[in-house]
Amino acid sequence: EAVSSTDAAKAALGDLDAGALAAGLREATGASSAPRLPRKGQRNVLITSALPYVNNVPHLGNIIGCVLSADVYARFCRARGYNAVYVCGTDEYGTATQTKAMEEGLSCRQICDKYHAIHRDIYEWFDIDFDHFGRTSTPTQSTICQDIYNACDAAGNCVEDVMQQLYHESVGFLADRLVEGTCPKCKYEDARGDQCDACGALLNPTDLIKPRCKANGATPEVRSTRHIFLDLPKVEARLGEYVATTSKEGNWTSNCLAVTKSWLANGLKQRCITRDLRWGTPVPREGYENKVFYVWFDAPIGYISITATYTPEWERWWKNPAENDVELVQFMGKDNVPFHTVIFPCTLLGTGQDWTMMKAISVCEYLNYEGGKFSKSRGVGVFGNDAKETGIPAEVWRYYLLINRPEQSDSMFVWDDLAAKNNTELLANLGNFVNRALSFMKARLGGVVPTVAADAPDGVALGDKVAPLLKEYVEHMEKIKLKDGLKAAMMVSKAGNVFLQETAPWVLFKSDKQRCEEVVASAAGLVLVLCALLAPFIPSFTRKVLGQL
Template sequence: MKIYVASAWPYVEAVPHLGNLIGSVLSADVFARYARLKYGKDNVIFVSGSDEHGTPIEVEAIKRKINPRDLTNQAHEYDKKLFLDVWKISYDNYTRTESETHKRFVREFLLSIQDYIKVQEEEMPYCEHDKIFLPDRFVKGTCPYCGYEDARGDQCDRCGRLLSPTLLINPRCAICGSKPVIKKTKHWFFDLSQFSDKLKEWLENNKDMPDNVKSVALSWIQEGLKPRSLTRDTSWGIPAPFEGAEGKTIYVWFEALLGYISATIEYFEKTGNPDKWKEFWFGDDVKSYYFIGKDNIPFHAVIFPAMLMASKKGYKLPSVISSTEYLMYEGQKFSKSRRIGIWIDEAPRLMDVDYWRYVLIRLRPEEKDTNFLWREAIRIINTELNDDIGNYVNRVITMVNRYFKGYVPNFNEDKLDDTDRKFMELVKTTPVVVSQLFEKGKLKAGSDEIIKIAREGNAYLNQKAPWDKVKNDIKVAENTLYIASNSVRTLSILLYPIIPTSAEKIYNQLGLRGIENEKWDSAGEFVLDHNHKVEQASPIFKKIDQNFEKELNEKLEKIRKELDNIRPPLLR
């Protein structure tokens, strides 16, 4: 079985915030790490990259009077370093839409589906001062739905409605501010309507696809699919390959979706296996997982599969599209301009990255919009990470050292009681339960099951009281700490996808090395015996001070001033 994992491509216009992180990047990383343990490293690939074309970047570059690539070069490297080095996102390939492999593949792919592409004229705002058409963010105006006076040509930031430039009331050029005229322009359109029946059949028959994704996609199909414009009258992007389309570029969403394939091709070209990418894109022995925010469902569950169908080459259609609802910040939407929220270069300066990874998975908005509250984040760290997990690990390893000279004690099957058997059964079955949830994209639900081992483990120790039993029933004490030691191994392996650095520390304290080489399916086995020596216990986590929240604004202000001098110009 080959497992393909992808996160939605972050747009380089801004540093991602915590909502962006949990919506795609972190969720995909947790699943990819799990998949490598489950299916083997060689059978899993995890890709994404910087989405760097489109009108927002071009508008910004024109205002700054520089080349758009100068902006995106720095932003791409900044984001890449944050993801790979700081947040420990385990991408096999984190690339960019400016890569030559991507640009070549996009042009070749679009030429191969020309049977489903047609040319038609449409009316667009045109700035007579700057001598350019005004697609997407090149034009601003009043939203026809909510009256917001600074709505963009592609979307209103206030009400969230998708717009087109000609819908805006009192439109103005985003570059010079002048009022545009309406002119006709020729564009190339992908005829989605030809795939309505095939898409409907595919969605209805895909038992792995989450219901919320099916619902949104089928609703789109029910409303009637229309041709979608493939091209834009812009210069920053991939030049349209069609005859007569000189001076036009490919619409950013179409080419970014094709990046899922080009990133795979590029990875195997770099590693000297140029044909191996096909193993992850063709055949029945492949499952593909995409992690996205809910606003991207139509692109991934309608447009992308339709493009793959149009190729007639047998590309693997998405198996699971795991989409999150929105993460709010203290009851409000994340906002860069109003400085509401935490951004991914700020967060690690506030507390340990593994704390963030754990909190965000525990708050992952899988069923409904979720509110990030500092008091809840602190509770999760102090209660779950420190008191439940950290305390349990520390108790077990400390007692093995204290009572059995650091060696996992003997196992005496004849001394087992119902309490032992019940906890052993939990340890054995939890990896299976978590696996089933993870494969449905239910990462938070999976973490609910993982934490049970630590909670039940602490209760198990309290009930069995090995510190007393060593005095009068040594075999019972041996069983308790034999079972507990093995449960800590299980716990470390199950936590590894979520908090890799901390999980490895737990694993190492057991006297083990190479947690990344473990097998998920053997995580619940009791493999540590009386010949195995553990290391000395050392606290893995520490509590967050209750004054942390009171001092937060002052800390953030200081961090943001520091980052203003570090961030690339585009991201300030």
């Protein structure tokens, strides 16, 4: 604030209001401690990122695809003065948890507690600033999930039917992820019973070629079992209208639209929403005492229940969105798209109630590792705990992941590239400008920002050069083009380096003290601008530089 109050700094800031910039900096560097509620007449933004499973440690691809990207956007929204809330949490029900518990010899609850803490600690180290990070294995989740099911059922959008399911006498009916086999579409030999990781196809366990029980490797048999289905065809027309309207209003990405339209083009089918499991949200229906809701019916409802554990007034965020002026923005990897653009919207539409529906969606492609894929089982890749142990600061990891964010196509993590970008971009560009500007001011001007005229020519010229970049930055960020926003911010830093090189304050100090002070004040103002622009991306950098200012 001291820097932004100088006249020359104001010139360098261009059209930006210095007071608003300072307030935005405070907002961007941290979430509010008190629960936020929608405010009439304001832009109220509810931000979610896909809920990570508690059956593993998140790798860098998981982190950039969901929680980190959403964190950047949430910080940007706060800095813009929007009333933004960012919620996430661990997805704890379903077969993935049960399978992991079997592998580690622990109970499902113990697995959830263990990995929830692991995820929380890793995200905290990465400087992910949730307004609330919760979990789905809660009584609140069960209540809200059951209420939504009951509403869908009462509206006539649920049906009961018999389906064929794989069974082994030592285990019982096998849920999706307790079955592996060969994908019928791409022939990948380790496809799961619900989805093929190689081609992305959604599957039923009985679709697999040569299925095998994951618990014991045995070949299961097919038996009949009764389940509940969400009648997607009954809400298909309403979903089509929602997608057609909202995809334009929310500027959905091309990769997201392609997946969604392919589902609609093929015609929606009834989808089973229950499973023969013990660990999950109980089904409130007679005869279903030994069944729970399928994780992909249950898990998206976790966004709602986690908000409910954040504030008892959660319905103001999730119901009657027009009345409460709420827009929902969701972040995820491309494999989660159909569940968020088809299944979850159909669930909410099927209740007949006025829920907050997703407006904007940001979808990441895959981040690969050194020419291959991340694999925990094979020890391939960098996982959250590995990043912590390297000694490389979190801000360097954040910067590298975000400048390589796989927004339109897959990208690659390469160790040599990490080192190169750290040296040529963070150090030679950003670090060099900030250090030159502030160290000269400290060494030659007593560490005090000079008070100079608002129309100082050098400051005005710098403002004219930077203003288009600031406009570009805001446009990219509003459209959730985070990588382009970061590039625009780094161009501002580059402009600062050019400014110092061209004006040479170290020469002016001896020949023209007044102009030297004007140049230094303008450079200090630009440092403040950079703090604001980079706060969503590398907040620890902003905190450190603000401490020096």
